Amino acid sequence: DVKVTQSSRYLVKRTGEKVFLECVQDMDHENMFWYRQDPGLGLRLIYFSYDVKMKEKGDIPEGYSVSREKKERFSLILESASTNQTSMYLCASRSASSYNSPLHFGNGTRLTVT
């Protein structure tokens, strides 16, 4: 089974802090994604990556950046955390071999910014 591991389940940070959310997948997937999930707003794509060192903006990239130095790891960075970034963050990966490939999700990181 594909395993996508997010480093923290719960995180509490202060406004203005730099925050790193880490995600690792073990299936050699080319594509990786970061979503945030908020009540009433569903899943919204922040950034995605086709391959190592490649990144593309999603629907809501403002206030975030990403890093993909190794194929298995995709990091989401909040440069200066704000209270409106309090949310559930979900990482996912997907094989690029076929358009039929599903997304595989981690268990999520619930981030609270105070």
Added chain:
Amino acid sequence: GNSVTQMEGPVTLSEEAFLTINCTYTATGYPSLFWYVQYPGEGLQLLLKATKADDKGSNKGFEATYRKETTSFHLEKGSVQVSDSAVYFCALGDYGQNFVFGPGTRLSVLP
């Protein structure tokens, strides 16, 4: 662009009742369709998928059939259990790298 519409719920059923969660889609190409389930405090798990018209995806007693003529992919289960209480997401994947998700339907099953 592509889009997915699903009933938002919440849906409340008694144990052993029949479940239907409606999902319709709009797509310009020939997408694959997916149902994901999210249990409290967890990420999304793939429940089932269908990759072409008339395909039926099934898993854990859940089924959905890819209907191109009605652009639908409704989720069904003949007899729900309390353990099926979760949020269900319909999703569409196309040749591009991104997925499109519906808003999710919260299901509560009462004993």
